[in-house]
Amino acid sequence: MELAGLSVAQAITRVYDNSKYPRALICCGPGNNGGDDSSFNDNDLIVDAIFGFSFSGEVRQPFGQVIQRLKGTNLPIVSVDIPSAWDVEKGNIDNRGFTPSMLVSLTAPKLCAKHFNGKHFLGGRFVPPELERKYELNLPSYPGSDQVVDITNAPNEKL
Numbered sequence: 001m002e003l004a005g006l007s008v009a010q011a012i013t014r015v016y017d018n019s020k021y022p023r024a025l026i027c028c029g030p031g032n033n034g035g036d037d038s039s040f041n042d043n044d045l046i047v048d049a050i051f052g053f054s055f056s057g058e059v060r061q062p063f064g065q066v067i068q069r070l071k072g073t074n075l076p077i078v079s080v081d082i083p084s085a086w087d088v089e090k091g092n093i094d095n096r097g098f099t100p101s102m103l104v105s106l107t108a109p110k111l112c113a114k115h116f117n118g119k120h121f122l123g124g125r126f127v128p129p130e131l132e133r134k135y136e137l138n139l140p141s142y143p144g145s146d147q148v149v150d151i152t153n154a155p156n157e158k159l
Ligand SMILES: NC(=O)C1=CN([C@@H]2O[C@H](COP(=O)(O)OP(=O)(O)OC[C@H]3O[C@@H](n4cnc5c(N)ncnc54)[C@H](O)[C@@H]3O)[C@@H](O)[C@H]2O)[C@H](O)CC1
Pocket: 001, 004, 029, 030, 031, 032, 033, 034, 050, 051, 052, 053, 054, 055, 056, 057, 058, 059, 060, 061, 063, 080, 081, 082, 106, 107, 124
């Protein structure tokens, strides 16, 4: 989990210069995808760590209010693993969620990432090679000791 968090931080600093975006609001949910909450005011960027791959169905309260606020914001949103309220496989069905500016997929992109066209990083550099082979994950190479790899222009069928 710490390595996943490091990946997210590294991906954000690649795209959002810390001098221009010094304050980030981290929106966290009840599962492993997050664990914190704060105010929307006085921030430059929002990190959406509300729901990850165990999200299903329609958003239950009190999270519905948070998703509505995120739908209305003009601030850039960086989603962790899954844009919250998106169907994990089908994406933003019935426009229930928002479209983030950037997505940091962890371990491997989930099917919903096929419906995302913004800046896309892969993080979570902790998959043992034998598991990668067993599940035919076909993960891209991480440069040097980087914790993230930019997969914005990677063809969907290769992920
Ligand atoms: N397991 C791994 O290999 C790794 C996972 N990582 C991160 O963990 C999340 C998945 O975590 P998990 O706890 O399984 O699920 P969520 O974070 O999605 O939280 C589930 C949480 O949400 C509630 N919930 C589900 N549906 C709804 C709904 N419709 N409305 C309201 N609330 C809902 C549910 O009850 C639970 O409380 C994964 O995506 C990664 O971000 C890391 O990558 C490390 C490796």
